[in-house]
Amino acid sequence: MTFAPATGPCTWMLKASLLILICGLTGCSDNIATQETVDNAPDLQDLVEHGSEFRQRIEAVSDGVWIAIGYGLANSILIEGKDGLIVIDTLETVEAASEVALEFRKLSDKPLKAIIYTHNHADHVFGAEAFVAALSAPDVAVEVLAHSTTEYYVSRIVSEFRPIISARSFRMFGVALDKNTYTNDGIGMSLEIDANSTFGFIPPTRTFDEFLEVELAGLRLQLHHAPGETNDQIFIWLPERKMLALGDNMYKAFPNLYTIRGTPHRSSKQWAQSIDKMRHLPVNFILPSHGAPIRGSDAAYQTLTDYRDAIRYVHDQTVRQMNLGLTPDEAVERVRLPEHLQRSPYLKELYGTVEWSVRSVFSGNLGWFDGNPSTLRPLVPKARAQRMSVLAGGQDGLVTAIKQAAADEDYQWVLELTDHALRLDPDAGDLLRMRIDALRALGMQSVNPNARHYYLSSALELETDLRFAPINNSSATLLRTLPMATFFDSLAVSLRAEDALDMNLRVGFTFTDTAENWTVWVRRGVLETRQELIEDLDLHVEVDSLIFKRVLARQLNATVAVARHFSFPTGNALEFGRFMKLFAATREAPEPAPFATIEQGLSKP
Helix, strand or coil: CCCCCCCCHHHHHHHHHHHHHHHHHHCCCCCCCCCCCCCCCCCHHHHHHHHHHHCCEEEEEECCEEEEECCCCCCEEEEECCCCEEEECCCCCHHHHHHHHHHHHHHCCCCEEEEECCCCCHHHHCCHHHHHHHHCCCCCCCEEEEECCHHHHHHHHHCCCHHHHHHHHHHHCCCCCCCCCCCCCCCCCCCCCCCCCCECCCCCCEEECCEEEEEECCEEEEEEECCCCCCCCEEEEECCCCEEECCCCCCCCCCCCCCCCCCCCCCHHHHHHHHHHHHCCCCCEEECCCCCCEECHHHHHHHHHHHHHHHHHHHHHHHHHHHCCCCHHHHCCCCCCCHHHHCCCCCCCCCCCHHHHHHHHHHHHHCCCCCCHHHCCCCCHHHHHHHHHHHCCCHHHHHHHHHHHHHCCCHHHHHHHHHHHHHHCCCCHHHHHHHHHHHHHHHHHCCCHHHHHHHHHHHHHHHCCCCCCCCCCECHHHHHHCCHHHHHHHHHCCCCHHHCCCCEEEEEEEECCCCEEEEEEEECCEEEEECCCCCCCCEEEEECHHHHHHHHCCCCCHHHHHHHHCEEEECCHHHHHHHHHHHCCCCCCCCCHHHCCCCCCCCCC
């Protein structure tokens, strides 16, 4: 490699010296050493035995501290103070939380003083109403504490991304699988959600950004922002008792640095930094939000250190491979945990995986483009399928290759080839059967429960009429407290733009109970919302906000609700019906049957 001098020999020497320094620090070599690993990958027996971690029980940690394990996907923690109770995390549904609340009441008759959410995930927040109903006293107000962004992230999931996150979550957690194929969810026995579940989130009454020290029920608690599995994650430190409630920043499985259900980017670097904040505290007890507590200062420190080191190792070594020019597909072949971390019982790949984490570090820092110019503008799926067919000698050749792969039990190749073949012939029943069999085989071979359940649930969807749809049983409290902007955000991402490209429609909303005014302006395929009434409305609606929210949540029949509860200073119900049809779901799948859209129903076979 040579440099042309820019301004003279001094510049050349400076650049050469810099190159030597960089090579000395990082090694300018195309030879990339891979990490030697031990044969310590978990097997199916490890997964089965892992279920004992979540045996249903109320476990006493020390005087006045209990953890409810196995009643839902997450734990709920009860702390008895001098004059009241504190509950940390509230499970995923009112039904699951009600069962735990009754057990908690047997342990203390003191009133509930506070609920603390460690973060926004459904299995930590949606049972809150049950605890308030069962444990609070009429004359005692219950504080709800959380990070300042927690309510935003809850609203984000229940509005804009609810359909796709619900569907992918139900697949990942195996909610529709029978007991012959289901094991456990890696961080809990099961996600206790079905078609009859009710959600009862209570918005925080007190929030903080980085740090909050409070006295609750006569106890001193320190709340720290600790981004990791979520951006709003916090941990709770009880200094007098040397107890640490750390939310989902550690559990007895390799962490989900990326989750296949889909989330905002999880910064592994921040996650490791958050654990550093915790491991330097004089911790005697760790109260996790999943699985059993950890007792003893040595065990707490070593487990936190190993967990932190595993996260940082994957981050640093992935960035190293990125800087050497590797794509994600290449990097996952080279990044493996060191032997001592692989042997940790807290780092078995029974929830997250190193491979998914490597891909997440890449995409989270460099985005979707992997650096290979062939992926800048790839062929659309059907065009790629057509070319694959030609390479195989036509559709018959492609089918022959799939049958051979199935005979060879090369199930991943069956899956990839049927991606192409079913795009060209979506009604081919024999191809669909081979795809289902491959999905089922891959699922039964997978030890990681997230992958296992996703494969098996996808097979079930293809084999039956099962479709995963969001459950709309949100409580009236939750619906009323969610800001109206959340619901209009949901409308914006539901607009059937192809039906509105020539439209210029201004619809005003006056909510009679809150005195809020909004305008929804559909303008040539784009939706704009303003928190005011603009001039020259084409349609003006007056309605109670909760009624409107329940219509959008499909808890009320829209036709009946409009006739009974809506009034129209401008326009009429018929025009409003035409407006709402712009947001109606369609049954027209954009992909062939194996890639069908999410429609109706959540049921177990």
